[in-house]
Amino acid sequence: MSLWPRSYPPALAVASFALLPMAVLFLLASDADSFFLEHHLHLLSNTLLLTLGTVLGAMLIGIPLAILTSYVQLPLGALWLIVLAAPLALPSYIGAFTFYAAFGPGGEINNVFGIETPSASGLIGASIVMALYTYPFVLLTTRASILSQDASLINVARTLGMSLPRAIMSITLPRAMPAIATGSLLAALYAISDFGTPAILGVDTFTRDIYIEYNAFGLAKAAVLSIQLLCLVTLVLFLESLFRSEPGNTGQPLSICLKPLHITVVFLTVIPIALLAIMLPLAIFTLWLIRDGSGDFDYQIAWNSTYVSILAATFAVFLALPVAYAAIAGPVGRLFERVTYFGFGIPGIVMGTALVYLSLQLPALYQTLAILVAAYVLRFLPLAVGTVRASAENIDSSMTKAARILGAGPLEVFHRVLLPLTMRGVVAGGALVFLESMRELPATLLLSPAGFETLATYLWRVYEAGYFGRAAIPGLLLVVMSGFGLALLLMGERRAEFGLTNKK
């Protein structure tokens, strides 16, 4: 019997940790009488269609933007990436609500500009809005993978007469497939478990029933329905696992300089996306700010959000590393990796309550910062696991073997070979966890220390009360602080780049 790969024991520990809330969910569900609704089939088809629409939309926006931000030298550089990733920090109900308020007859666009727009509603409207708030999953995972590919393959193809777009299509993208699939998986899990967007835009999905039961104090039934939802999560996990690629060499990424005319064209296509996903909500809130006036705002809140999110991102990538390496090491490790995803498919409010039960096992830590960060890590671990694994998959195992033959110990191999080569995935994973933590609401409300408020909880508070003008400043700060956090993470990436290549 062969020895377990070294990454297995820590990966097993992390996977067990990730499964704890699921165990609580099963315990809560055991209180329910047998419970199944006939009209679930109709809800199931809506959920599936919305998930499909969201994933297609997120890929359609995310992949081109990933190519753009990794290959093309744009003026203002990394600022574009920061702006384009920021929609992930805006709570989806805020996005959906502003879309609902802006579009359609009698909407704000109609009021201000007198232009009649179709209303944002139904399956198509919800898919578009959801795609606008999930494409950064695809953008960040795909970009991390593209940047770790060696551009010399593309250069060879172009020397042999292949056009650049064709070279990207047939060389870059196939090798980025696992990363694209991972990003899409995360977008799909988000679409499956989100409640706000489909509810506001009038699509009845599975989560609506979960919320109805939850709000009617049927926690056990809500848990049963959430577990039923996991069948869908399993299906999505299976589909994603079909995308694997051959490992290739890593090396210097491609760098393209565009003519000013091309840059203009690029901006004209990119700007509307940023405009819709970030500027529209902020503009609508500003309109309401002018109309209703703003309240007092305590700027400490913005810092609260930022530093818990940075803590969560740091711990999450740390725990994600062994799981990601285990996933590559063998089928058992692969299983460890898969189970960490389940939590991300559970609707937030049910997950929040499961985490309350879990953290009450350690009463001394209940409602402390430590528990809050642990809750974020538990909820968003899959974001880090997915991205790290996708970029680690590209590493040719001959690299690590060569290092071992040359006398490096396992730790040195990890430190000098494996980690630098997966650094881009680590940074991207950290960025995803950071952005999701910025907008996390249910667990924050229930588990944060007394008196601790974040931008997301403040936004929720004023939104619930209907004082939308007061959402303008925290909404803007959410975007600014996300940019700040992303910039920090990208500095880490640049340092890794520096270590890997000698240029720059």
Add this chain to the structure above:
Amino acid sequence: MHRRQFLCSISAAGALITLPSFSSSDQKNSVEDLPALEGKLTLYLGRGEGGLYENVLTAIESRNRNLELNIRRGPTAALANAIVAESKAGVQRADLFWAVDSGAIGLMNAEGLSQPIPQDLLSQLKPKFRYTNWAPITGRIRTIPFNTTRIKSTDIPNDIMSLPESGLSIGWAPAYASFQSFVTAMRIIEGEDATSDWLRRVKKTAKSYAGELSVVMGVERGEIDIGFANHYYCLRLKAGKPEATVDLAFTKNDAGCLVNVSGVVALSDKDLSTNFIRYLHTLEVQSYLAHEAYEIPLIEGIAQPHGIPPLDSISPPQIDLTRLSDLNPTLELMRKTGVL
């Protein structure tokens, strides 16, 4: 003079307040007569009322420098579940739970977590709103918001049961907790069969919305003639947009004009907890919430919010509000009729 200071401290917290005038005979419920609050108190606040509730709580804190008030805000159901989880684990964090929903209060009662309310505190409330183990704070009325450019108030029947036959287009939010409480009231008053029948008839033409604010916005935008919603959404919408083409109509003596309340449950038997509730029942706080949040005061002798007729001229149905927590049969009816 002292009252002015209380209000100044509210103003200092950031809200611009214009106060309803008080008659001097109503002094007995003033904050002046209350004992000072001292010690630690944790409040679970089951709603997110922007700055208004904050202003009330800040004002209470600034009057009572020795009060250390911790507030945890969240959706009512999530906080109720957290309180149940805490009690199962033998952890007590919340001294008070302020819930928007009488359903949540029912859950606290069913779990045996609520402490009795002192008699003198109950006697300040309007007689219809006295309960032994929880204290109502403010009320909200079920209303029919209507679009003033499309129809007149006289076009709307004053009987909720005959509304589906009025030929008006209707908007509703079946997944919304307030709406479900309203259907529960109808089920208790009219019986299951009549309620199922009513749900089926409305469903034929109704347009569904996610929440009741959206229903009111839908009415204002002219997507529908009328809707079902709590009264304050309309009043708040008009506060921000005075030219809004929406107004409120009321039915008579049926579930359509149910008065539901938000309430506080004391979870610990500290005097501090009940004394805190006394502050929420003062003239100052009740008037402020009526005037600024358009909530209906439940203490005698305090003016109604602008924009709705006096509570006495509305004829709400007689119903024990804690019975509204019996939501399961309502959800079953709503599912059976395909509304949910």
